[in-house]
Amino acid sequence: MKLIFPPRKDGAELEFSDCGHPTDEVLELYSMGRLAEPDLGRFEEHLLVCGTCQDRLAQEDDIRQRIRDGAAVLQQPRAAVFRRLPRLAWISLAAAVCMIVFAGMGWESLHRRAAPASVILLQATRGAESTPLAAPAGKPLIVVLDVTGLQQFPGYKLEIVDAAGHPVFQSSNAPQNNKLQAAVARGLAAGVYFVRVYTPAQELLREFALMLRD
Numbered sequence: 001m002k003l004i005f006p007p008r009k010d011g012a013e014l015e016f017s018d019c020g021h022p023t024d025e026v027l028e029l030y031s032m033g034r035l036a037e038p039d040l041g042r043f044e045e046h047l048l049v050c051g052t053c054q055d056r057l058a059q060e061d062d063i064r065q066r067i068r069d070g071a072a073v074l075q076q077p078r079a080a081v082f083r084r085l086p087r088l089a090w091i092s093l094a095a096a097v098c099m100i101v102f103a104g105m106g107w108e109s110l111h112r113r114a115a116p117a118s119v120i121l122l123q124a125t126r127g128a129e130s131t132p133l134a135a136p137a138g139k140p141l142i143v144v145l146d147v148t149g150l151q152q153f154p155g156y157k158l159e160i161v162d163a164a165g166h167p168v169f170q171s172s173n174a175p176q177n178n179k180l181q182a183a184v185a186r187g188l189a190a191g192v193y194f195v196r197v198y199t200p201a202q203e204l205l206r207e208f209a210l211m212l213r214d
Contacts, residue, residue: 021053022046031060041171044185048117048140117142117183122195122208132209137190145180145197150205157198158182160210163191190214 022030022043029035030043047053117140120133135141143158150156158180160169171182180197195208 021050027053027056027060031057031064045183048183048185119144120210122146132192132211134211134213137188137212137214139187141184141187143182143184143195146178147175147180148178150197151199153199155200156180157200157202159196159198160184160188161194161196163193168193188212
């Protein structure tokens with residue numbers, strides 16, 4: 001299924017291939033931590049439901065990790081016995097290492113799958129929560145807020161902050177069928193968090209406590 005997102009403020013669009021998946025350039029920017037909002041949120045929502053892109057991202061991350069590992073090995077002092085190896089022996093050794101690396105990457109991509117997402121349902125119509133909602137840590141989250149009892153707006157801002165009040169996730173979305181949904185693709189570490197819902201003018205409407213456990 002091909003997803004089409006609205007243009008960003010700068011006029012650009014999140015690039016998708018003809019098959020309906022983000023391009024290799026988008027995957028590379030995400031793997032490097034250089035994909036900025038709003039493309040970051042849109043990409044993570046697609047990644048959460050797309051097994052193909054999850055495998056592509058896993059392969060991209062593996063390649064970068066193996067490059068870093070290889071660079072660290074090359075920086076180590078060489079033993080005297082290896083210094084005496086002829087040039088052809090070094091070439092053969094490097095070729096063998098590359099074959100092992102790429103064979104391992106192919107095997108891992110076949111067996112690696114993303115963890116199932118946990119759905120957190122927040123009911124705006126009920127009063128203050130005495131017990132925080134619970135969810136597993138380190139797994140993708142889908143936060144669903146029923147806005148039936150809230151002041152109605154065409155869109156809302158949803159924010160998750162840690163116990164110290166530092167934002168760890170932000171999303172601006174329009175509700176559908178009185179439901180506001182946001183996907184936290186990479187999950188969060190164990191701890192206490194607060195899910196906050198704001199008006200478009202940044203006025204706080206509701207806050208929910210959330211406990212993530214290992």
